[in-house]
Amino acid sequence: MKIAMIGTGYVGLVSGVCFSDFGHHVVCVDQDQTKIDKLQAGQVPIFEPGLDVLMAKNVEAGRLSFTRDLASALEGADAIFIAVGTPTRRGDGHADLTYVFAAAEEIAKTAKDYAVIVTKSTVPVGTNRKVHEVVKAANPDLDFDVASNPEFLREGAAIEDFMKPDRVVVGVETERAAKVMEDIYRPLYLRDFPILTTDLESAEMIKYAANAFLATKITFINEIAALCEKTGADIKKVSKGVGLDGRIGNKFLHAGPGYGGSCFPKDTKALARIGQDVASPMAITETVIRVNEEVKHRLVEKLRDVCGNSFKDKTVAVLGVTFKPNTDDMRDAPSLTLVPAMVGGGAKVRLVDPQGYREGQDLLPGCDWLDDPYEAAKGADLVVILTEWNEFRALDLSRLAGVMSAPKMADFRNVYDPSDAKAAGFEAYVSVGRSDYG
Numbered sequence: 001m002k003i004a005m006i007g008t009g010y011v012g013l014v015s016g017v018c019f020s021d022f023g024h025h026v027v028c029v030d031q032d033q034t035k036i037d038k039l040q041a042g043q044v045p046i047f048e049p050g051l052d053v054l055m056a057k058n059v060e061a062g063r064l065s066f067t068r069d070l071a072s073a074l075e076g077a078d079a080i081f082i083a084v085g086t087p088t089r090r091g092d093g094h095a096d097l098t099y100v101f102a103a104a105e106e107i108a109k110t111a112k113d114y115a116v117i118v119t120k121s122t123v124p125v126g127t128n129r130k131v132h133e134v135v136k137a138a139n140p141d142l143d144f145d146v147a148s149n150p151e152f153l154r155e156g157a158a159i160e161d162f163m164k165p166d167r168v169v170v171g172v173e174t175e176r177a178a179k180v181m182e183d184i185y186r187p188l189y190l191r192d193f194p195i196l197t198t199d200l201e202s203a204e205m206i207k208y209a210a211n212a213f214l215a216t217k218i219t220f221i222n223e224i225a226a227l228c229e230k231t232g233a234d235i236k237k238v239s240k241g242v243g244l245d246g247r248i249g250n251k252f253l254h255a256g257p258g259y260g261g262s263c264f265p266k267d268t269k270a271l272a273r274i275g276q277d278v279a280s281p282m283a284i285t286e287t288v289i290r291v292n293e294e295v296k297h298r299l300v301e302k303l304r305d306v307c308g309n310s311f312k313d314k315t316v317a318v319l320g321v322t323f324k325p326n327t328d329d330m331r332d333a334p335s336l337t338l339v340p341a342m343v344g345g346g347a348k349v350r351l352v353d354p355q356g357y358r359e360g361q362d363l364l365p366g367c368d369w370l371d372d373p374y375e376a377a378k379g380a381d382l383v384v385i386l387t388e389w390n391e392f393r394a395l396d397l398s399r400l401a402g403v404m405s406a407p408k409m410a411d412f413r414n415v416y417d418p419s420d421a422k423a424a425g426f427e428a429y430v431s432v433g434r435s436d437y438g
């Protein structure tokens with residue numbers, strides 16, 4: 001099979017590399033010249049574990065290449081994937097489909113032969129039909145089908161997720177398109193990974209429903225965590241006890257500083273807007289969006305409390321700024337709310353993150369960046385754990401407390417045990433949904 005992949009971001013690049021590893025010939029296209037220059041030079045523009053090795057292997061094998069030239073990428077392509085961004089549209093919460101429709105129009109004007117135009121981007125129900133209209137209007141003679149193939153990979157574990165998915169969802173309208181999609185995913189089909197074939201609308205809806213459900217699960221446990229703090233229960237024990245129920249499951253039940261990232265915030269907002277548009281209110285999702293914002297503000301107040309009711313002139317070391325470990329993605333990370341609140345309140349903030357600097361330096365102005373947690377904690381009044389990178393999971397707490405001027409910790413990923421923090425010399429320790437001291 002020959003595949004063209006439009007967009008080489010977190011989804012497009014991982015999908016393109018993995019499809020080429022299936023044995024398909026893949027040409028990845030991006031309008032961003034800097035990205036294409038890097039990719040052509042063998043560099044991966046994002047941080048995703050294992051992607052560099054897999055990319056090099058498939059480039060070497062002659063199955064994977066990168067270009068800005070759409071025409072050469074589309075030549076002989078059986079399928080053309082659209083994997084461009086669908087961010088929140090400014091002002092109204094809708095998914096911004098500008099990039100999707102622009103890509104569809106460019107494809108229409110460039111493609112010559114039959115191909116399936118596959119939307120991998122997360123798009124509201126009805127978008128694939130609009131893609132069909134856009135292509136038809138721009139090139140009435142083109143022979144094509146559309147397909148919806150939402151992506152479920154998680155940043156940080158993207159290759160594993162793509163190669164061993166819980167399921168692949170394919171929305172199609174014709175047998176011909178179904179056959180092309182089946183051939184593309186045959187390596188997964190042969191290994192018994194479920195491939196669910198649906199209509200276009202159901203495929204589009206599955207993606208939003210799945211993300212809204214996961215965001216709800218996280219938000220639910222964060223709300224239970226707040227209740228634990230008031231009642232003396234311990235959220236770690238509660239999560240464990242709840243998650244052992246097979247009907248519930250233990251994933252996405254970890255209390256923390258609220259969900260962030262490139263998907264949940266924008267997809268929950270878009271789903272709420274879809275509901276409003278068709279007068280079918282998404283009351284649960286709307287509440288989840290509101291409560292998730294409140295979680296972050298509640299934690300800002302916790303930080304202020306532990307700092308003695310004011311950030312003024314406090315030195316704070318923040319460990320982790322990316323929205324989760326093993327990615328450099330900063331989109332909607334909780335750090336973007338918590339850090340500016342401290343800086344705005346007069347704190348001197350030092351940041352440590354294994355991959356966050358490239359994106360974070362512009363997003364978090366007025367902070368110092370350091371490489372080492374102990375260096376960052378030197379003379380500090382407070383250490384805050386915001387992202388549970390492995391590097392921050394096994395700190396020598398006594399050493400950390402020993403270099404601080406007033407050893408206090410806000411552990412918003414519940415990595416450590418309050419009793420261990422106390423034994424190590426921390427005079428105050430606050431976390432999420434457990435008994436704090438100090």
Ligand code: NAD
Nearest residue numbers: 007008009010011030031032084085086099103121122151
């Ligand atoms: P991204 O912003 O990282 O990448 C998008 C890329 O598309 C950019 O490199 C941009 O330059 C390029 N692009 C835009 N218009 C183009 C055009 N006309 N021609 C060529 N290139 C073009 O986005 P992402 O995180 O990869 O997300 C892509 C889609 O996948 C979104 O709809 C997102 O919701 C969805 N998704 C993302 C994830 C994730 O974890 N990031 C997971 C599942 C689904």
